[in-house]
Amino acid sequence: MSVLxxxxxxxxxxxxxxxxxxxxxxRENFSAWANRHRKWLFxxxxxxxxxxxxxxxxxxxxxxxLTDSQGSVRAASEFVGLQNYLTxxxxxxxxxxxxxxxxxxxxxxxxxxVVLGMCIALLLxxxxxxxxxxxxxxxxxxxxxxxxxxxxxxxxxxxxIGFVNQLLGMVGIPPxxxxxxxxxxxxxxxxxxxxxxxxxxxxxxxxxxxxxxxEPDEAAxxxxxxxxxxxxxxxxxxxxxxxxxxxxxxxxxxLKTFDILYATKGKGGGSFHEVETLNVYAxxxxxxxNQYGLSSAVLILFFMIIIGSMxxxxxxxxxxxx
Amino acid sequence: xxxRSIMQYAAVAAALSLGLTACGGASGSxxxxxxxxxxxTLANHVWTEGIKAAIPEFEKSSGLxxxxxxxxxxxxxxxxxxKLNAGSDEIDVMMYRPLQEGKAFAKNGYLADLTSKVSSDxxxxxxxxxxxxxxxxxxxxxxxxxxxxxxxxxxYYRKDLLKAAGLxxxxxxxxxxxxxxxxxxxxxxTAGFVARTGKSAAVTQFSSFLYSxxxxxxxxxxKSAVNxxxxxxAYAYYGGLIKNYGPANVSTDMSWPEAMAIxxxxxxxxxxxxxxxxxxxxxxAKSKVADTxxxxxxxxxxxxxxPYNIPSWGLAVNQASGNQDNAWKFIQWxxxxxxxxxxxxxxxxxxxxxxxxxxAGTSTYPKDLAEAIAASAKxxxxxxxxxxxxxxxxxxxxxGPIVATITGADASAAADTxxxxxxxxxxxxxx
Numbered sequence: 001m002s003v004l005x006x007x008x009x010x011x012x013x014x015x016x017x018x019x020x021x022x023x024x025x026x027r028e029n030f031s032a033w034a035n036r037h038r039k040w041l042f043x044x045x046x047x048x049x050x051x052x053x054x055x056x057x058x059x060x061x062x063x064x065x066l067t068d069s070q071g072s073v074r075a076a077s078e079f080v081g082l083q084n085y086l087t088x089x090x091x092x093x094x095x096x097x098x099x100x101x102x103x104x105x106x107x108x109x110x111x112x113x114v115v116l117g118m119c120i121a122l123l124l125x126x127x128x129x130x131x132x133x134x135x136x137x138x139x140x141x142x143x144x145x146x147x148x149x150x151x152x153x154x155x156x157x158x159x160x161i162g163f164v165n166q167l168l169g170m171v172g173i174p175p176x177x178x179x180x181x182x183x184x185x186x187x188x189x190x191x192x193x194x195x196x197x198x199x200x201x202x203x204x205x206x207x208x209x210x211x212x213x214x215e216p217d218e219a220a221x222x223x224x225x226x227x228x229x230x231x232x233x234x235x236x237x238x239x240x241x242x243x244x245x246x247x248x249x250x251x252x253x254x255l256k257t258f259d260i261l262y263a264t265k266g267k268g269g270g271s272f273h274e275v276e277t278l279n280v281y282a283x284x285x286x287x288x289x290n291q292y293g294l295s296s297a298v299l300i301l302f303f304m305i306i307i308g309s310m311x312x313x314x315x316x317x318x319x320x321x322x
Numbered sequence: 323x324x325x326r327s328i329m330q331y332a333a334v335a336a337a338l339s340l341g342l343t344a345c346g347g348a349s350g351s352x353x354x355x356x357x358x359x360x361x362x363t364l365a366n367h368v369w370t371e372g373i374k375a376a377i378p379e380f381e382k383s384s385g386l387x388x389x390x391x392x393x394x395x396x397x398x399x400x401x402x403x404x405k406l407n408a409g410s411d412e413i414d415v416m417m418y419r420p421l422q423e424g425k426a427f428a429k430n431g432y433l434a435d436l437t438s439k440v441s442s443d444x445x446x447x448x449x450x451x452x453x454x455x456x457x458x459x460x461x462x463x464x465x466x467x468x469x470x471x472x473x474x475x476x477x478y479y480r481k482d483l484l485k486a487a488g489l490x491x492x493x494x495x496x497x498x499x500x501x502x503x504x505x506x507x508x509x510x511x512t513a514g515f516v517a518r519t520g521k522s523a524a525v526t527q528f529s530s531f532l533y534s535x536x537x538x539x540x541x542x543x544x545k546s547a548v549n550x551x552x553x554x555x556a557y558a559y560y561g562g563l564i565k566n567y568g569p570a571n572v573s574t575d576m577s578w579p580e581a582m583a584i585x586x587x588x589x590x591x592x593x594x595x596x597x598x599x600x601x602x603x604x605x606x607a608k609s610k611v612a613d614t615x616x617x618x619x620x621x622x623x624x625x626x627x628x629p630y631n632i633p634s635w636g637l638a639v640n641q642a643s644g645n646q647d648n649a650w651k652f653i654q655w656x657x658x659x660x661x662x663x664x665x666x667x668x669x670x671x672x673x674x675x676x677x678x679x680x681x682a683g684t685s686t687y688p689k690d691l692a693e694a695i696a697a698s699a700k701x702x703x704x705x706x707x708x709x710x711x712x713x714x715x716x717x718x719x720x721x722g723p724i725v726a727t728i729t730g731a732d733a734s735a736a737a738d739t740x741x742x743x744x745x746x747x748x749x750x751x752x753x
Contacts, residue, residue, distance in 0.1 A: 071711070072406075072407055072430035072432075073407050073408075074407065074409060074430075075430060158573075159569075159570075159571035159572070159573050160569050160571060160584060160589065161587060161589075165571075175570065175571050176571075179575075180571065180572075180573030180575060182574075182729075266396075266520070266575060266577075267396075267714075268521070268522070268718060270574070270575055271520055271721075271725040272521075272574065272725065284714075286403070287399070287400050288714035288718075289712055289714055289715045290403070290426065290712060290714075
């Protein structure tokens with residue numbers, strides 16, 4: 001044993017230097033090498049995974065976005081440089097409205113989820129009777145599959161046979177178009193997103209709240225600060241790093257939303273593209289129009305938007321944490 | 323000792339993962355060929371239900387094993403896009419839509435040439451197939467698919483509502499509009515007329531109206547014809563029927579499941595749809611109005627009654643499959659005269675002339691439906707959407723005026739806008 005794994009102090013060269021590799025015996029050689037590089041060896045599967053499933057597709061998408069690939073990705077395509085980007089960026093009919101919808105969907109959903117999430121987290125912060133049941137009930141939407149959620153709400157919001165309109169009818173309110181209206185569809189899908197994802201924000205914020213020190217709050221209470229003052233001047237500033245983490249996690253997800261939009265409004269985000277976000281647009285370009293070059297350009301631009309927003313938020317978090 | 327164990331763990335982990343990979347490989351493609359498995363991908367459809375039940379028969383007689391994948395229409399389409407694009411050999415037999423994907427698939431070389439196979443067996447009889455469906459599954463003179471389901475647009479109506487209003491079954495578009503108007507006026511909760519409203523989904527059903535008004539998507543020279551007088555009138559008529567006499571709060575996203583639901587819930591008097599979906603309306607388990615549904619040929623427009631008469635689905639063999647002979651055996655069995663007759667009796671209108679001329683072929687159909695189908699087959703048009711490569715995009719363009727009219731916009735202006743976009747699209751496809 002001692003021959004196979006000599007103590008570090010007995011080795012001639014530096015522990016991780018190349019000289020150590022020249023130790024006699026092939027087996028010892030590999031074993032020693034593996035031990036020295038175990039950090040890399042054990043990370044290798046994950047690195048290969050990232051390489052194959054993230055870096056390669058990204059690089060391939062980038063390549064496709066510079067070609068006129070369409071019909072089939074295996075068909076001959078020509079290198080067209082930035083032509084696809086120019087086409088996309090000058091498309092005021094589908095691309096820019098989709099950017100607008102993506103941002104407004106994300107923005108409105110995020111604001112609603114964080115505000116609502118904070119309110120619910122504050123309610124759940126202090127122990128109360130039946131707390132366990134309330135927590136379980138709140139988490140239910142989170143465990144449902146988004147596509148199933150989409151289908152369910154589609155039925156509930158159906159203009160003619162849907163539950164919501166029938167309920168409204170009982171109290172004398174005329175039926176509303178909800179998902180079928182050109183102006184109301186995006187709002188309705190935002191509502192569905194808020195319904196499903198607020199619990200996640202609650203979870204994150206609740207974790208943040210429970211880890212807060214009680215002293216500043218108590219000191220403020222002694223000084224006669226009321227509940228609102230204590231929340232806005234003590235709790236909220238202390239919670240800011242957690243809030244930003246919640247915004248970061250939820251924001252990236254909201255930007256990428258696809259399933260509930262596709263499940264409720266289908267290809268193109270409805271007949272008037274009323275809920276067509278960048279994701280839905282890129283999907284349609286690929287799977288309906290088979291324009292892989294254009295679709296890739298949209299996806300690369302979309303990727304840049306996501307990276308950009310993440311970077312902004314991370315900067316903000318650093319500033320708040322200081 | 324500690325370091326040694328790291329090595330040991332790593333070795334075990336490596337051996338395990340290699341072993342798993344090896345197992346995975348064994349159950350993959352090579353195994354399928356040697357063990358005689360046919361991998362078949364089918365859409366959710368009445369035809370599929372029938373064939374699924376009969377597969378044990380095929381397995382017994384051929385000694386082959388069938389691995390079946392069944393998917394919804396959109397998922398099926400996406401699956402093909404991904405797998406065929408990647409050159410995957412995981413699919414042997416594929417159910418596809420000749421008019422939707424046929425041109426694109428053939429152009430990309432995804433479909434195997436079946437020309438010699440279809441003519442090799444005289445008892446299976448390729449000549450028995452109707453001309454329209456054969457044309458749709460032929461590309462550049464090569465047979466690339468075998469049609470399995472044909473469709474024509476017919477008028478579904480409610481006998482009870484017509485009787486109560488003292489109305490005859492409409493024979494012309496004017497009569498249809500008048501009847502829809504009368505019923506909507508007498509009972510505001512019931513729509514006079516319902517049909518698909520989704521921009522892309524409605525195109526196929528609108529096409530019969532377009533032809534009956536004397537129009538088409540393109541003219542004889544292949545140029546856009548969606549802004550001709552006939553087309554404008556057809557858009558105004560179809561959109562107007564739904565806008566004025568359709569369900570309250572009509573959505574502009576309806577495909578057949580939604581429109582059919584409104585009709586089968588008893589909330590509409592008239593409905594135009596593909597005949598192949600008739601079971602949804604006459605099956606008491608699915609339809610509240612099963613007893614009172616009647617069928618008629620599409621009412622005649624200024625150019626007569628000209629519904630589409632098309633093969634909506636076909637079977638093809640994946641060009642990349644290494645199992646093409648077995649794939650053909652499956653197709654040959656699934657499309658035989660006996661199977662086609664069985665499918666047709668179960669409610670799937672087939673493409674074989676001999677089955678249509680056999681009284682048993684229509685014995686299970688409601689009498690009025692069989693008559694409507696016979697009439698439609700005579701003067702039907704062989705396509706129900708623009709005949710282009712990127713059908714999805716073309717449908718969105720020519721479907722624009724339909725939804726515009728439903729929401730109250732001017733049909734003529736919408737048709738002009740669509741015409742410009744459609745011509746641009748057609749030019750881009752020629753490049």
